Amino acid sequence: MELVVDANIMISALIAPEGKTREVLFLNSMRYFAPEFLLEECKKYTEEIAEKAGLTQDEISKSLSFLCLRIRLIPFFEFESFLQEARKICTDPKDEEYLALALA
Secondary structure (H helix, E strand, O other): OEEEOOHHHHHHHHHOOOOHHHHHHOOOOOEEEEEOHHHHHHHOOHHHHHHHHOOOHHHHHHHHHHHHOOEEEEOHHHOHHHHHHHHHHOOOHHHHHHHHHHHO
């Protein structure tokens, strides 16, 4: 199965390293994709994530890099042709690129 991962999923996996979200991200039967901007979006919240997780910012950065090994980051140009279709059916503008990638 193939899934698109959004920032909320990544942040959840970073905050709770022993949680179900991270466990699911390491299922061998799954393939994960995310827009390339996911990495930068998560990096913006490193300080907040570290505080909630009880870890250092460096530990969170390393954990994020480790999680990204499981996720194929897709450049915008590879799914931008689906953005108009995604905008028609998406109720949250922040999720339009994730939906466009899923449609692609």
